[in-house]
Structures are given as C-alpha cells and as structure tokens.
Amino acid sequence: MLTSRYKDVFNRLLHPLAAAIARTGVPPSAITLAAPLLTAVVCWEYLRTRATMPFCLAMAAVGCLDALDGAVARAGRRATAFGAYLDAMCDRYVDSLVALTVAHVSGYWLLCMVALAGGLLVSYAKARAAMEVAVSNLEWPDLMERAERSALFLGGLAASALLPWRPLGRDLFWWALVVLCVLTHLTVVQRMVRAAQFIKARRR
Numbered sequence: 793m794l795t796s797r798y799k800d801v802f803n804r805l806l807h808p809l810a811a812a813i814a815r816t817g818v819p820p821s822a823i824t825l826a827a828p829l830l831t832a833v834v835c836w837e838y839l840r841t842r843a844t845m846p847f848c849l850a851m852a853a854v855g856c857l858d859a860l861d862g863a864v865a866r867a868g869r870r871a872t873a874f875g876a877y878l879d880a881m882c883d884r885y886v887d888s889l890v891a892l893t894v895a896h897v898s899g900y901w902l903l904c905m906v907a908l909a910g911g912l913l914v915s916y917a918k919a920r921a922a923m924e925v926a927v928s929n930l931e932w933p934d935l936m937e938r939a940e941r942s943a944l945f946l947g948g949l950a951a952s953a954l955l956p957w958r959p960l961g962r963d964l965f966w967w968a969l970v971v972l973c974v975l976t977h978l979t980v981v982q983r984m985v986r987a988a989q990f991i992k993a994r995r996r
Contacts, residue, residue, distance in 0.1 A: 803863060803866070806859055806860060806863040807863065807867060809860070809863075810860060810863035810864045810866070810867040811867040813860075813864045813867075814864050814867040814868030814870075815868075818864070819870070820861045820862070820864045820865035820868070820870055820871075820875055821861075821875060821878060823857055823860055823861035823864060824857075824861040824875070824878050824879050824882050825878075825882065826857060827854055827857045827858060827861075827882050827883075827886055828882045828885040828886050828889065830850075830854050830857075831851070831854055831885070831886045831889050831890065832889060834847060834850040834851055834854065835847075835889050835890065835892075835893040837850075838893055838894075838897060839893060839896065839897065842897055844949060844950065844952075844953035845950060845953055845954070847949075848946045848949055848950040848953075851890060851942075851946055852946060854886070855939075855942055858879070858883060858886075858938070861875075861879060862875075862876075862879065880915070880919075883915075883938065884912065884915065887908065887911055887912070887938075887941075887942075888908060888912075890945070891904045891905070891907065891908040891911075891945075892904075892908075894945075894949060898949075898965060900965070900966060900969055903966070903969035903970065903973060904969065906973045906977075907941075907945070907969055907972045907973050907976060910936075910972075910973060910976030910977045910979070910980060911938070911941050911976055913977075913980045914934070914936065914937070914938075914941075914976060914979050914980055914983060915938075917980055917983035917984055917987060918932050918983060918987075920987070921983075921986075921987035921990060921991065924987075924991050924995075925990055925991050925994040925995060926994065927990055931986075931990070932983065932986065934979050934982050934983055934986070935975060935978060935979040935982055936972075936975045936976050936978075936979040937979075941972065941976060944968055944971065944972050944975075945968065945969075945972060947968065948964055948965045948967070948968020948969065948971075948972070949965050949968070951964040951965070951968070952964040952965035952966075952968075
C-alpha cells in the first residue's frame with residue numbers, strides 16, 4: 793500500500809543517488825542481480841552465526857536495491873520491459889531465500905512457508921490478471937505489498953531478538969508471522985476481487 797501510494801515520493805528521494813550511479817555507467821541489471829547474490833551471502837552468514845540483528849540490518853540494506861535499480865534505469869534512460877521482468881524474478885528469489893533461512897534458524901517452518909506462499913500469491917495475482925486484461929501497477933494499492941511484508945517480517949524478527957517479551961508463551965517473531973500470514977492472504981483475496989472487477993469491466 794505504501795509502495796503504490798507514495799511511489800513518486802520514493803522516486804524523488806532516490807533520484808540524486810540514482811542519477812549519480814547512472815553517470816558511472818553501471819547497468820541497472822547489475823544492481824538487480826546483486827540483490828539475490830547478496831541475499832545468498834547474508835543468509836549463509838545467518839545460518840552460520842545465528843546473529844539476528846546483523847542479518848536484519850543487512851537484509852534491510854539489500855532491500856534498498858529493490859527500489860534503486862529501477863531508479864537508476866529511469867535516471868539513465870535505460871528502463872526496459874525485460875528489466876522490470878528480471879527485477880520481479882529476483883525479488884521472488886530474495887523472498888524465498890530469506891523465508892527458508894529464517895524458517896531453518898527459528899524452527900517456524902509452517903508459519904514461514906504460509907507467509908511465503910501468501911507473498912508469492914500476492915505477486916502472482918497481479919501478474920495473472922495482466923495476462924487477461926491490461927492493468928497498471930498503480931491500480932494495485934493493496935494491503936500488504938512487498939515493502940510492508942518485508943518490514944513486518946524483519947521487524948518482528950529484530951523485535952524478538954531485542955525484547956524478551958513472550959505474550960502467551962510465544963516470542964514476538966511468532967506473533968509477527970501470524971499477523972503476516974493473515975494479512976498477506978487477505979491481500980490475496982483483495983487482489984482476486986480487484987482482478988475480477990478489472991476482467992469483467994475491460995472485457996466488455
């Protein structure tokens with residue numbers, strides 16, 4: 793929701809940095825591909841060290857690349873349809889790597905997999921609708937977009953590491969996962985309803 797509603801604001805904030813990077817000649821696709829590669833390194837370190845706060849901070853930094861590659865492409869006038877496709881595919885790899893790694897470390901396999909499935913379905917709901925009718929990314933200001941999902945996931949994990957509070961005997965990350973699972977799958981339903989409206993209206 794925040795990503796869609798405030799996309800122009802984010803783009804303006806990123807423009808000076810993106811323009812500077814674009815002037816160096818760095819291809820936007822290199823930034824895109826760096827995200828899953830860096831994620832793999834960060835996840836491997838988390839599996840080795842079990843150090844939660846460095847993992848959360850590192851993944852927050854990697855998450856900035858998700859917006860930066862597109863901004864660099866626009867600033868250098870190198871935006872392409874394949875670039876957008878590559879970005880979406882790399883995002884799915886990043887989400888999967890993070891969910892699998894944290895599931896292994898925390899032991900919360902079921903909740904992490906339900907949350908991951910919800911995130912993948914949120915993305916697929918829009919992509920599949922676009923195969924039926926023309927849609928715009930700006931038409932999907934839904935509840936739990938990728939930025940919100942990542943913030944809740946990493947925020948819950950960090951809070952669990954910092955705070956010993958265990959409501960009803962469960963740590964804060966467990967509760968964050970429960971909330972994430974519920975809200976993410978509600979977003980899937982929200983997008984299915986929106987897609988049904990688009991398809992019905994635009995196929996007349």
